[in-house]
Amino acid sequence: MPSRTILLNPGPVNISERVRRALLRADICHREEEYTRLMASIRSRLCEAFASSGFTAVLITGSGTAALEAAVASSAETDRAILVVVNGVYGERIARMVTLHGVRVVEVAGEWTRPPDLARVEAALRSDPAIQVVAMVHHETTTGLINPVAEVGWLAKAAGKSFLVDSISGLGGEPLDLQAVGVDLCVGTANKCIQGVPGLSFVLVRHEEMARLASVPPRSVYLSLPSDWQAQEKGEPLFTPAVQVGYALDEALAELLEETVPARIARYAGAAALLRNGFQRLGLSFLLPPLLRGNTITALELPAGVSYTRLHDQLKARGFVIYAGQGPLAPRIFRVANMGDVSAEEYREFLVALEAVLSLGGGPRPPSEPPPEVARAKPALEATRGSDVASTP
Numbered sequence: 001m002p003s004r005t006i007l008l009n010p011g012p013v014n015i016s017e018r019v020r021r022a023l024l025r026a027d028i029c030h031r032e033e034e035y036t037r038l039m040a041s042i043r044s045r046l047c048e049a050f051a052s053s054g055f056t057a058v059l060i061t062g063s064g065t066a067a068l069e070a071a072v073a074s075s076a077e078t079d080r081a082i083l084v085v086v087n088g089v090y091g092e093r094i095a096r097m098v099t100l101h102g103v104r105v106v107e108v109a110g111e112w113t114r115p116p117d118l119a120r121v122e123a124a125l126r127s128d129p130a131i132q133v134v135a136m137v138h139h140e141t142t143t144g145l146i147n148p149v150a151e152v153g154w155l156a157k158a159a160g161k162s163f164l165v166d167s168i169s170g171l172g173g174e175p176l177d178l179q180a181v182g183v184d185l186c187v188g189t190a191n192k193c194i195q196g197v198p199g200l201s202f203v204l205v206r207h208e209e210m211a212r213l214a215s216v217p218p219r220s221v222y223l224s225l226p227s228d229w230q231a232q233e234k235g236e237p238l239f240t241p242a243v244q245v246g247y248a249l250d251e252a253l254a255e256l257l258e259e260t261v262p263a264r265i266a267r268y269a270g271a272a273a274l275l276r277n278g279f280q281r282l283g284l285s286f287l288l289p290p291l292l293r294g295n296t297i298t299a300l301e302l303p304a305g306v307s308y309t310r311l312h313d314q315l316k317a318r319g320f321v322i323y324a325g326q327g328p329l330a331p332r333i334f335r336v337a338n339m340g341d342v343s344a345e346e347y348r349e350f351l352v353a354l355e356a357v358l359s360l361g362g363g364p365r366p367p368s369e370p371p372p373e374v375a376r377a378k379p380a381l382e383a384t385r386g387s388d389v390a391s392t393p
C-alpha cells in the first residue's frame, strides 16, 4: 500500500511538496506589481520551456478546455471554416466548439485507434478554400495515441492555413517543436505533465498569428485571446486570475526547467516502459500498437469477466486511482496514466496491486494471444512505417 493515493488518471496529477508549498504564499491583489511579476514569470517560463523564440503566452484562468475554446473562438472569421482532425473524444470536442461558435467545421474523422488519413486532410484543404485554420489534438488522451502533428502541420502550412494544436496532455510529456512543426496556436494546461494544480491553462501563440487574431471579430468576452494578451502584455490580467494556482504553476515550471523538458519526457517514457512491461507480463492486451502510443497513457482491454468498476474500486482501496475508457471504448478498456510526481517504486507497487486484484478472478487474455487491434493494425503500420510494431510493449 503506498503512503499516499497515487493518481494514474491523466490529470490532475500528483504534485511535489515544493509545488504544494507554493500554494501557501502570501495573499496578493492581482492589480498590484506582485501579481504582474508572477504573471510575467509564468509567461516567460512557459515560452522558455516549450516555445523558444517567436511565441508569446496567454494565460487563461480555467481548465484546459477554457484555453482551447479561447484559441478556437479567436482564430477564424465567421464566413470561413476550421478543419478539425478527429480520432478521439478531444478532437470531437474541438469540432463541437467550432460549431457552437458559429464557424463551419470540416471534420476529417477516422477510427480512434488509428492515425488520421493524411491524404483526406490534404484533399479537404485542396477542395475547400474557405478553410482558415487546421486544428488537431497532439496526444489523444482518449486512447494515448500520438497524432502526426508534424505531417498535418506541413500540410496546413503548404496550404497557407493557421495551425492550432491541443497539446493539453502532450506538453511536458511528448516532444513538440512548435517552430519546426509550424504550430501557430498551442494549447496547454497546468495540471498534467507540467505538474501544477488545476485552474490555469494557456495558449502559446506565434507573434505573427497574434497579429492576425487581432483582426478576427471577438466572439466572447472571457475567451478572447487578443484581449487577454493585450492586457497581460501591459502587466494586468483582464479578469480575476487564480492567483494561488499561479504560484503553483510558476513553481512547477521552475521545477520543470531544472529537470529540463527532455529529461521530464525521458522520465515519463521510462515510467511507461516499466508499466507496459508489467502489463505484458500480466497478460493484459494493449488497445494500441507500440508505435502509436505516447509516453504517458496506456489503454488496456478489460480482461474477460472483469468490470471496470470492480477493478477501479479494488485498486482504489489499495491506494491507486485508474481511469475509465470514454465513449464507445468505455465498456472495453481502462486507462493507466503515468504523469506527475510519482516514483518508479510507486509504479512497481501499482503493478503488484494490479496483479493481486486480477488474481481475484476474471483473469486476462493469455500473453500469447495478441489483442485484435494489434493484429489488425500491424500490416498497415508496417506498410507505412516499415518497422515491427509488435516488438516492444
Ligand SMILES: Cc1ncc(COP(=O)(O)O)c(C=O)c1O
Pocket (backbone or CB within 6 Å): 010, 011, 063, 064, 065, 066, 068, 090, 137, 139, 140, 141, 166, 167, 168, 169, 189
Ligand atoms: C487532449 C485534451 N484536450 C482537452 C482536455 C480538457 O482539459 P480540461 O479537463 O482541463 O478542461 C483534456 C483533458 O484531459 C485533454 O486530454
